[in-house]
Amino acid sequence: MAFYAPMKAPDHPVPSGDRRIGRGLMAALETAGFTVELACRFRAWEGQGDPARQARLRRAGLWLAEHLAASFVRRPAAERPRLWFTYHLYHKAPDWLGLAVSARLGIPYAVAEASRALKQADGPWSDGFAAADAAMARADRVFAMTARGARGVAPVVGNRLVRLAPFLADDPVACDPEGADRAAARAALAAALGLDPDRRWLVTVAMMRPGDKVASFQALARALRGLDGPPWSLLVAGDGRARPEVETAFAGLPVVFLGALEETALSRLYAAGDLFVWPGLKEGYGMVFLEAQAHGLPVVACDSGGVADVVHEGQGGRLVPPDSPEAFAHAVRDELADDAARAAHGRQARAMVAAHHDLARAAETLGSALHPLL
Structure with a gap:
């Protein structure tokens, strides 16, 4: 062929x-x-x-x-x-x-x-x-x-x-029915980056380029500015020529910019996180959503583009309207407030990817x- x-x-x-x-x-x-x-x-x-x-x-x-x-x-x-x-x-x-x-x-x-x-x-x-x-x-x-x-x-x-x-075709963790050792991954990342392991770690992964990607970063920043509840930090993997715009959008928020990560480091980041957050505005569907869920991370995203084809509401995913930062913040707050429920949602997300993707x-x-x- x-x-x-x-x-x-x-x-x-x-x-x-x-x-x-x-x-x-x-x-x-x-x-x-x-x-x-x-x-x-x-x-x-x-x-x-x-x-x-x-x-x-x-x-x-x-x-x-x-x-x-x-x-x-x-x-x-x-x-x-x-x-x-x-x-x-x-x-x-x-x-x-x-x-x-x-x-x-x-x-x-x-x-x-x-x-x-x-x-x-x-x-x-x-x-x-x-x-x-x-x-x-x-x-x-x-x-x-x-x-x-x-x-x-x-x-x-x-x-x-x-x-x-x-x-997903090339994610070894997604093929392991036991999943990653989340506690070990979290401890290693906290030590490497000086992070507080007692905070909830939100994770997002995206290229920083003008257009829909920057719009999604800006939408995420607006939503997180209205987020209360348990203390949290956002870990952002990705880079690009629009990085100054992205950093400006998150000014004053507890955000750690990790830059572009190779696949092994990215896998460790997914494994260490608590919740994957990415609006995904006008995404074709977004491979990052499948990657995160394969690592046992529940997802909060916007019902935009083809995202609903890979983030299934009630199966480890939360989909909110793309024009409502309040709804996005509310969904994130709900996930962070209940550790046991969030862990169960992560298992559901992982099972969904294994069954359908x-x-x-x-x-x-x-x-x-x-x-x-x-």
Whole structure:
């Protein structure tokens, strides 16, 4: 199988949820029985609405498609891809490669996490919107990872649509039925950072970039300013060029900024925390919510974007309206006030991820939809 991600290659050097999802899909496809080859690292994304740059990217993509197809044709038949799989195409990152290559080779074409915003049909990314629509219309399978995404693409895709639940592919703690040793993780982090272990530790993990991420940080700060009850500290993992804005939003609050953490340190942070808090405004769904719950952290989030697909109300999660900092603070206060209930909610969250969002389930969905195409 040839695999391609026009938004960001799975081996891109900058960590992100998008990169992690791409890697997870490759792992799930391997688990489903495919040999997966990263076909190209060409990034088709254009975020400014610049028609000249979009035209250049289109020309480059089509040129690459022609040469990539020719290189596959020169291979022995047994070494050519039998299926093309594109992850995350939309108006800002259309797939200029997959349709052309799959047509030249005469192989099926599948896409995952395509999105469709009708307001872009006549906007500055209208060409990308049309290209993404054409890809979905001709794809043999289209995998939607959220209910919102499925509703958006259904008019173009019809019965070729397959629901694929978001999943974790590479979290060793999530695969351990006993979970992390929370007391040991907490003691180690308190010693390393000089934290007070008697305070409640709120945890959030996010990139600090302009737009929806900064808006979520600002919403979180507004909510926490109204939080009373047991003493608490917020531990923030993440960094980015908008960090000054984020730090300004939390001025005067008990916040510890940890910077960007590698995966082992991030796992220790989840294991040591008491509650994961992140509004997640307009998130596609948010891998961090699955990561936190897999480590036994209950979650308070906003019912925005696709968050409800990974944070299930009453199963270790609390969802509140996105425009109510008071409701967010009230949900956090409730969780912090009852240690036994919070621990039970963490166990529920962990069980929910294990039951609905694991690698094996994703591989079964992908395999059952794709193998009949071959």
